[in-house]
Amino acid sequence: MAANNSSEAPIPPLEEAGGEGVKHEAEAEADGKGKAPAQAQAASTTTMLHRSGSRPQLDLSGAAIHGTLEDRNPTILLPNQSDDISHLALDIGGSLIKLVYFSRHADQSTEDKRKLSTKKRLEIFTGARRSYPVLGGRLHFVKFETGKLNECLDFISSKQLHRGGVDSPSWRSGAQPDNIVIKATGGGAYKYADLFKERLGVSLEKEDEMDCLVAGSNFLLKAIRHEAFTHMDGQKEYVQIDQNDMFPYLLVNVGSGVSIIKVDGHGKFQRVSGTNVGGGTYWGLGRLMTECKSFDELLELSQRGDNSTIDMLVGDIYGGLDYSKIGLSASTIASSFGKTISDNKELSEYRPEDISLSLLRMISYNIGQISYLNALRYGLKRILFGGFFIRGHAYTMDTISFAVHFWSKGEAKAMFLRHEGFLGALGAFMSYEKHGLDDLSAHHLVERFPMGAPYVGGKIHGPPLGDLNEKISWMEKFVQKGIQITAPVPMGAPATTGMGGFERPTSKGDILRSDASAALNVGVLHLVPSLDVFPLLEDPKTYEPNTIDLDHNEFKYWFTVLSDHLPDLVEKAVASEGGTDDAKRRGDAFAHAFSAHLFRLMEEPAAYGKFGLANLLELREECLREFQFFDAYVSIKQRENEASLAVLPDLLMELDSMDEEARLLALIEGVLAANIFDWGSKACVDLYHQGTIIEIYRMSRKKMQRPWRIDDFDMFKKRMLKKDQPYKKALISVDNSGADVVLGMLPLAREFLRHGIEVVLVANSLPALNDITANELPEIVAEAAKHCGILRKAAEAGGLIVDAMAGIQDDAKDEPVSVPLMVVENGCGSPCIDFRQVSSELAAAAKDADLLILEGMGRALHTNLNARFKCDALKLAMVKNQRLAEKLFNGNIYDCICKFEPVS
Ligand SMILES: CC(C)(COP(=O)(O)O)[C@@H](O)C(=O)NCCC(=O)O
Numbered sequence: 091m092a093a094n095n096s097s098e099a100p101i102p103p104l105e106e107a108g109g110e111g112v113k114h115e116a117e118a119e120a121d122g123k124g125k126a127p128a129q130a131q132a133a134s135t136t137t138m139l140h141r142s143g144s145r146p147q148l149d150l151s152g153a154a155i156h157g158t159l160e161d162r163n164p165t166i167l168l169p170n171q172s173d174d175i176s177h178l179a180l181d182i183g184g185s186l187i188k189l190v191y192f193s194r195h196a197d198q199s200t201e202d203k204r205k206l207s208t209k210k211r212l213e214i215f216t217g218a219r220r221s222y223p224v225l226g227g228r229l230h231f232v233k234f235e236t237g238k239l240n241e242c243l244d245f246i247s248s249k250q251l252h253r254g255g256v257d258s259p260s261w262r263s264g265a266q267p268d269n270i271v272i273k274a275t276g277g278g279a280y281k282y283a284d285l286f287k288e289r290l291g292v293s294l295e296k297e298d299e300m301d302c303l304v305a306g307s308n309f310l311l312k313a314i315r316h317e318a319f320t321h322m323d324g325q326k327e328y329v330q331i332d333q334n335d336m337f338p339y340l341l342v343n344v345g346s347g348v349s350i351i352k353v354d355g356h357g358k359f360q361r362v363s364g365t366n367v368g369g370g371t372y373w374g375l376g377r378l379m380t381e382c383k384s385f386d387e388l389l390e391l392s393q394r395g396d397n398s399t400i401d402m403l404v405g406d407i408y409g410g411l412d413y414s415k416i417g418l419s420a421s422t423i424a425s426s427f428g429k430t431i432s433d434n435k436e437l438s439e440y441r442p443e444d445i446s447l448s449l450l451r452m453i454s455y456n457i458g459q460i461s462y463l464n465a466l467r468y469g470l471k472r473i474l475f476g477g478f479f480i481r482g483h484a485y486t487m488d489t490i491s492f493a494v495h496f497w498s499k500g501e502a503k504a505m506f507l508r509h510e511g512f513l514g515a516l517g518a519f520m521s522y523e524k525h526g527l528d529d530l531s532a533h534h535l536v537e538r539f540p541m542g543a544p545y546v547g548g549k550i551h552g553p554p555l556g557d558l559n560e561k562i563s564w565m566e567k568f569v570q571k572g573i574q575i576t577a578p579v580p581m582g583a584p585a586t587t588g589m590g591g592f593e594r595p596t597s598k599g600d601i602l603r604s605d606a607s608a609a610l611n612v613g614v615l616h617l618v619p620s621l622d623v624f625p626l627l628e629d630p631k632t633y634e635p636n637t638i639d640l641d642h643n644e645f646k647y648w649f650t651v652l653s654d655h656l657p658d659l660v661e662k663a664v665a666s667e668g669g670t671d672d673a674k675r676r677g678d679a680f681a682h683a684f685s686a687h688l689f690r691l692m693e694e695p696a697a698y699g700k701f702g703l704a705n706l707l708e709l710r711e712e713c714l715r716e717f718q719f720f721d722a723y724v725s726i727k728q729r730e731n732e733a734s735l736a737v738l739p740d741l742l743m744e745l746d747s748m749d750e751e752a753r754l755l756a757l758i759e760g761v762l763a764a765n766i767f768d769w770g771s772k773a774c775v776d777l778y779h780q781g782t783i784i785e786i787y788r789m790s791r792k793k794m795q796r797p798w799r800i801d802d803f804d805m806f807k808k809r810m811l812k813k814d815q816p817y818k819k820a821l822i823s824v825d826n827s828g829a830d831v832v833l834g835m836l837p838l839a840r841e842f843l844r845h846g847i848e849v850v851l852v853a854n855s856l857p858a859l860n861d862i863t864a865n866e867l868p869e870i871v872a873e874a875a876k877h878c879g880i881l882r883k884a885a886e887a888g889g890l891i892v893d894a895m896a897g898i899q900d901d902a903k904d905e906p907v908s909v910p911l912m913v914v915e916n917g918c919g920s921p922c923i924d925f926r927q928v929s930s931e932l933a934a935a936a937k938d939a940d941l942l943i944l945e946g947m948g949r950a951l952h953t954n955l956n957a958r959f960k961c962d963a964l965k966l967a968m969v970k971n972q973r974l975a976e977k978l979f980n981g982n983i984y985d986c987i988c989k990f991e992p993v994s
């Protein structure tokens with residue numbers, strides 16, 4: 091934005107001072123009196139959210155994915171959706187244009203046999219449910235400088251967002267539908283309406299700014315788990331807001347001016363106050379007093395400032411002493427800019443850095459204080475700050491938080507929103523009559539951080555990203571930029587400054603940084619209406635999937651582990667795609683991209699929301715997929731499956747020769763021993779270079795000495811063999827391919843079937859390392875069933891083996907009809923599992939299960955070790971990492987865990 095062009099001032103004054111939409115009574119009055127300060131414009135009436143009646147747009151009701159697990163981009167079917175989806179909503183402010191747009195895929199395909207029969211069996215009759223992470227729709231968040239409006243128009247045009255996206259019928263047919271209406275809010279919706287008509291042929295339908303802010307904020311609080319956070323002393327902490335206890339809260343939108351809104355419900359709010367001293371004041375005064383050419387430059391300067399050269403401190407008045415009687419220390423600001431009265435200096439003699447910091451503190455404290463007073467006025471404890479003045483700027487957030495904390499004596503909480511800049515645009519998107527977003531809850535939304543997002547979704551950026559090649563070509567640029575962004579912002583020497591009635595917030599960990607890095611915090615929101623909360627979770631509200639807290643130290647360790655693993659992973663990934671030049675290029679790009687994520691998170695662990703180890707491991711898988719590596723371990727998995735299937739008949743025979751108790755022990759031992767086949771563990775991969783899988787398996791079995799590090803086997807055996815109260819249905823979550831599933835889990839499942847217990851094998855929806863997927867499992871079961879009548883009858887009963895197999899040895903001919911063996915997908919594409927978001931298939935299968943078995947380090951140790959379920963749970967894993975073994979169990983690598991948790 092140009093500093094000397096007043097028409098391009100960041101945010102026009104009216105924008106935050108009531109908007110140009112629906113006028114409230116009090117505002118109209120104030121307008122009538124002339125230019126009243128914003129705080130005098132408090133509305134006295136509660137406004138119900140008004141939705142203007144535009145055409146039906148996006149209807150997610152009955153949304154369904156049509157596609158198989160093999161499909162890379164299956165289509166979400168929107169049965170109630172008309173073709174003319176508008177994918178776009180805008181918030182055109184004075185300095186920034188914010189876009190929220192929806193994208194979907196166009197491929198059509200059909201469901202596979204397994205899924206159809208499982209659905210029938212589980213009585214999932216919607217015909218419209220589908221599986222994650224085959225995702226139907228995504229919400230993207232993009233911003234542009236208003237000064238570069240043309241870039242924004244180019245972006246919309248190249249993606250054809252105004253015509254429903256490049257996949258829409260109107261785009262494909264080349265027809266230009268007339269009268270396209272795009273929802274827009276912000277002053278620019280008026281100012282630039284003609285330009286949009288001229289350039290894109292669209293009309294902007296104006297939505298009231300307050301309505302949009304509130305709708306956007308309510309949606310984010312309701313639907314995004316890690317949206318709101320506190321920011322004190324440089325530390326960000328996410329706050330989980332209970333959906334049923336969201337209201338009331340105070341929403342303070344800090345743009346050029348400040349609007350203070352009391353929010354009482356969905357569409358129920360009242361603008362209770364405001365102040366004309368806001369972001370525009372900071373930027374306006376700053377521009378006059380410094381040479382700064384942009385808001386960001388001014389903000390950046392403040393980080394090197396020392397405001398004690400400009401502000402009059404209590405100590406300046408009291409000869410360096412505190413005014414302790416009223417609780418003011420010497421470093422407290424007595425008067426912003428007060429020192430300049432007696433200095434007798436010219437403006438040019440002050441450092442612009444100091445000026446910027448004094449200004450920033452003056453304005454931030456003022457906003458914090460006024461907000462607190464309004465919260466006090468209405469008895470509100472939660473104050474949410476949004477708007478582009480905040481810009482994820484740590485000093486600003488710290489200063490506001492400090493003010494609220496100081497004046498409220500810790501009673502009220504200042505909170506900020508990760509999507510703070512997009513409240514208006516999101517609200518405008520919500521105002522399409524049928525957008526379907528209202529019905530979505532946190533478990534329906536998955537936020538991903540593709541490498542496109544930092545640019546397209548976060549940072550102001552010019553031309554849109556096209557295909558993968560384009561992405562790779564700017565990858566170098568990105569990495570360079572990423573390094574700049576993540577480099578710690580230099581801090582001024584600790585100043586003795588205090589501020590308007592408060593102490594200077596001390597900033598632990600020199601991690602205060604400017605908007606540049608915060609811009610990377612917004613990902614792409616995937617809408618997955620079919621995800622469900624696992625019904626057997628004891629308490630979904632208190633459930634935390636991650637076992638260990640990724641504090642800075644812990645993150646440093648995992649950073650090294652994952653970085654060290656990268657070359658091997660890239661090698662496998664490239665080989666899985668035929669080792670072509672293109673695959674090599676993509677492999678490099680993946681490594682760059684994933685490293686950039688790691689550096690970013692190392693710098694600011696909370697950058698992507700609350701991030702645990704499970705998220706980190708999933709991010710790696712997602713990043714692979716982003717660079718089109720869909721199954722890096724495919725050949726390793728095949729090789730190990732084949733080798734294991736070859737020895738399975740011998741193993742089954744050996745097991746069958748044992749008595750029931752000895753067999754159960756051998757089976758559990760077998761599971762633990764075979765869990766060693768984990769290509770995600772460095773120690774294990776080193777082992778594989780020393781022998782064949784069968785040799786390693788034998789060695790691993792031989793080492794199975796009890797007691798294991800956690801050994802509840804006897805308790806489990808007692809319960810399992812309780813004849814008067816047998817289990818009815820076991821959900822068995824499997825882990826790795828090869829020996830793990832074939833020689834470990836399948837024989838265990840067979841034992842359950844033999845006891846008349848129905849078995850549901852739960853496997854990943856998408857590949858992750860060498861984990862077996864739900865798509866691969868039926869073939870393995872069918873192979874195993876060739877040698878085992880129990881498995882065959884059960885698989886047939888479960889619809890896993892659809893066609894009768896001819897010419898196989900049938901040792902179960904005379905057995906009665908079997909209980910079923912089924913396979914369901916878990917909804918994940920990660921080595922871990924978050925039970926707050928599982929496939930509807932798994933949720934349906936879980937309803938009458940009385941035993942849950944979790945296997946593997948990812949699903950039973952990294953996640954869910956402390957999770958409590960409504961049914962009995964057995965957690966089985968070999969610990970394949972020394973540090974984890976020490977940390978969790980005070981043990982050693984290759985220790986085994988057999989943790990049994992009966993419900994009562
Ligand atoms: C990625 C994993 C969780 C997979 O383990 P699994 O669930 O297959 O038992 C595990 O291999 C892991 O934590 N690896 C990183 C630690 C290491 O290399 O030591």
Ligand SMILES: [Mn+2]
Nearest residue numbers: 825826861921
């Ligand atoms: Mn695994």
